[in-house]
Amino acid sequence: MATTGADKTARDVMHEGALCVGEHDSLRTAAQMMRDLEVGALPICGDDDRLKGIITDRDIVIRCCAEGKDLEQCTAGELASGVVWIDANSSVEEALSTMEEHQIKRLPVIDNHRLVGMISEADLAKELPDSKLAEFVHSIYAGALG
Numbered sequence: 001m002a003t004t005g006a007d008k009t010a011r012d013v014m015h016e017g018a019l020c021v022g023e024h025d026s027l028r029t030a031a032q033m034m035r036d037l038e039v040g041a042l043p044i045c046g047d048d049d050r051l052k053g054i055i056t057d058r059d060i061v062i063r064c065c066a067e068g069k070d071l072e073q074c075t076a077g078e079l080a081s082g083v084v085w086i087d088a089n090s091s092v093e094e095a096l097s098t099m100e101e102h103q104i105k106r107l108p109v110i111d112n113h114r115l116v117g118m119i120s121e122a123d124l125a126k127e128l129p130d131s132k133l134a135e136f137v138h139s140i141y142a143g144a145l146g
Contacts, residue, residue, distance in 0.1 A: 011088040014117030020045035023077030053080030
């Protein structure tokens with residue numbers, strides 16, 4: 001029987017096989033990966049193959065291009081900040097709560113200390129009732145609009 005509703009876990013709703021940009025890779029490399037993968041964010045992994053953060057296309061524009069920095073010299077690791085993630089066996093509700101608390105649109109999913117996927121707001125939209133989705137969207141975007 002398929003898992004439904006409140007029984008679903010982060011693993012059930014995530015996109016599997018998230019590719020990482022290396023912490024020493026240039027922002028040009030990160031931008032090219034985003035283009036090729038048709039994504040707006042990438043996890044950043046260290047030499048130890050552990051998650052170091054996430055970089056978004058907006059990070060590259062605001063924190064590199066707008067500051068006049070060189071895309072070849074600035075590395076993904078330089079833009080990595082606090083790592084927020086969720087265990088693969090956590091509930092969808094826990095994922096939602098974590099994303100709301102940290103006002104983030106993408107959440108790395110970890111299993112056995114390794115990145116196994118990502119949850120996006122679009123992934124949650126498929127799982128949430130309209131009222132919960134509206135709350136989530138308001139929570140995530142309220143801070144960005146203020």
